[in-house]
Amino acid sequence: QTTLKSSAKDPYPDWKAGDPVPYAALCTTFSKIELTTKRLEILAHCSLFLRQVLRLTPEDLLPVVLLMIGKLAADYAGVELGIGESLIMKAIGETTGRALKVVKEDQQKIGDLGLVAAKSRSNQPTMFKPKPLTVRRVHEGLMKIATIEGQGSQQRKVDGIKKLLSSADATLAKGQSVDITQDKGGPSEAKFIIRALEGKMRLGLADKNLQVALAHAMTVHDASKDGKEVPSEAELKKGEETFKAVYNELPSYEVIVPTLLKGGIWNLREVCKLQPGVPLKPMLAKPTKSIGEVLDRFEGKDFTCEFKYDGERAQIHFVAHDADEDYASTVAPSEGKSERGTSNIFSRNSEDLSKKYPDILAKLPDWVKQGTKSFVLDCETVAWDVEKKHVLPFQQLMTRKKKDVKVEDVKVKVCVFAFDLLFLNGEALVNKSFRERRDLMYGAFEEVEGEFSFAKFGNTREIEEIQTLLEDSISASCEGLMVKMLDGVESHYEPSRRSQNWLKVKKDYLSGAGDSLDLVVLGAYYGKGKRTSVYGAFHLACYNTSTEKYETVCNIGTGFSEVLLQELYEALSPLVIDRAKPFYDHSTGKNDQPDVWFEPRYVWEVKTADLTLSPRYRAAASEFGGDGVHKGVSLRFPRFIRVRDDKKPDAATSSRQVAEMYRKQEHVGKNKGPSVDDDF
Ligand code: ATP
Secondary structure (H helix, E strand, O other), X not given: OXXXXXXXXXXXXXXXXXXXXXXXXXXXXXXXXXXXXXXXXHHHHHHHHHHHHHHHOHHHHHHHHHHHOOOOOOHHHOOOOOOOHHHHHHHHHHHHOOOHHHHHHHHHHHXXXXXXXHHHHHOOOOOOOOOOOEHHHHHHHHHHHHHOOOOOHHHHHHHHHHHHHHHOOOOOOOOOOOOOOOOOOOOOHHHHHHHHHHOOOOOOOOHHHHHHHHHHHHHHHHXXXXXXXXXXXXXXXXXXXXXXXXXXXXXXXXXXXXHHHHHOHHHHHHHOOOOOOOOOOOOEEXXXXXXXXXXXXXXXXXXXXXXXXXXXXXXXXXXXXXXOOOOOOOOOOOOEEOOOEEEEEEOOOOOEOOOOOHHHHHHXXXXXXXXXXXXXXXXXXXXXXXXXXXXXXXXXXHOOOOOXXXXXXXXXXXXXXXXXXXEEOOEEOOOOOHHHHHHHHHHHEOOEOOOEEEOOEEOOOOHHHHHXXXXXXXXXXXXXXXXXXXXXXXXXXXXXXXXXXXEEXXXXXXXXXXXXXXXXXXEEEEOOHHHOOOEEEEEEEEEEOOOOEEEEEEEEOOOOOHHHHHHHHHHHHHHEEOOOOOOEEOOOOHHHOOOEEEOOOOEEEEEOOEEEEEOOOOEOHHHHOOOOOOXXXXXXXXXXXXXXXXOOHHHOOEHHHHHHHHHHOOOOOOOOOOXXXXXX
């Protein structure tokens, strides 16, 4: 049972109905969550706290939920924390009257800025007790800090942090005596404010867990309001499924929470539906090694093979001015206003790309048929050679400016290749078959050469024909094929899922090279010879979504030109930090330390010859590291391919995917390759 019984004691007894939610109450819950790794216990603490919020101060539910997942707003709002260590250390020093040097020394020793702040605050004699912080005030304070821009913004951010920290209580909860130098500290407000500023709460409370806890809290709350008994497991499960289905289509707490408060959980599905203006998390594909594997997977079913275009994923949203629907809560600020209507382009990360692609938005009325009043379209934007009328390689697209692009300055033209339609004229299509969605898509848009095309495809089960399609796609500068189920439930659009019903076949897989990985740059080594003034090699990691840690997976020194190394040095050196973050899972061996560590910011695509068990690297260690010799999985002969600007560090290849790739290798269990970790 994940929801504590209604008899369970309130986690924070001092707070009365109507009071703003005390930040200390949230922090007390955070520390309870932090002290366990058991998912059910995490859910129970979280859900009990949310029930208290629902009962006493429901109007604060939204900021509570956002702070729990370490966010200030939905991704498409573009508000992000992730404040660098140097600013935070400055603010800690100035708030507590300690010299920056001393704060830095503490950071060197303790390694966790949250604990450094807690320690600094608790050592500070307080003249007067500050007014207790509320969740709302912390949320507003963080929001201000995140949105400060322009001249003197660094110092103004420091001032904002100081304001929050000086009101923060650093003491521990009643009855708790916790060594402040241990990571599992008490409910110090200072500690959790710092974690929020760093953009990583590290509670093991991923967004998915919060969805379950909130659904359970709401189901129990609704039942108790109606004077019913504690809901059964089956009812809780139903609540959970309802919430998840809604969230998948409309991943925005800003829209969902007010609706929940107004109409309860059972009304949610009716009111909250996919809508233009709120980007969905895209459906993702599984890699396959051969056409034979595709045929095995889709045996007896109809499927389609589409060209896999090599560009940037783009979700285009549009509402015509004369559409019948009214999306009062369309929340994304829209850049694309035209005579026809309002449009947005969102990235794979749900970031607003409208400022990057004003040229697409300007041309949109040419390819949207008159009867098409609103839509959400899944596409790939690809660089286009206007004279020769063909697709250009991905590298061309990368040379485009990322922000504040002016239509008249665009040099690299792009063509939009549409492959799926998720919403049309007021109706969500995600639960229709792909065959129907595709038909509707062909009816709603028209191709304009070099500007808008439908993804090329062939519906066939003949291996020779698939082979020909694959070859054609490669000659057309595509990466290979996307193979998709056409009919039935299996062909529905599954937002945010890496689905078995979408398979990718890239040319590389067929040559045995396997899929590439998207890894986070955690550290670097200075170069040798003529590379001494730049970094010559890098320490990379994958992401463990359960523990929320980055697990090291290889060192890499291959695939970089001199010019690129210079560029990477310039991009990475401002991110240098004093020591590895506490959420870096890395070897502590003396010879395994990179020369510098970085804030986790960049994701790089990397290819590898294969994967091997390693005595040094930590990827998927929980699965493979138990034999006393090996620590985890690592890459053999990794090679840099490109920077992945469209992925955030927590969207990097997951430890589970690394484990899956390792297991899939043909030689696992037969002849393991020698454990060569590095190639430089
Ligand atoms: P993933 O998205 O699976 O994590 P990735 O971002 O590295 O990995 P790929 O493995 O290259 O992407 O393949 C999936 C991507 O291919 C999609 O996210 C989309 O941007 C792109 N794509 C191109 N053509 C199509 C198509 N016809 N159907 C679906 N996706 C396509």
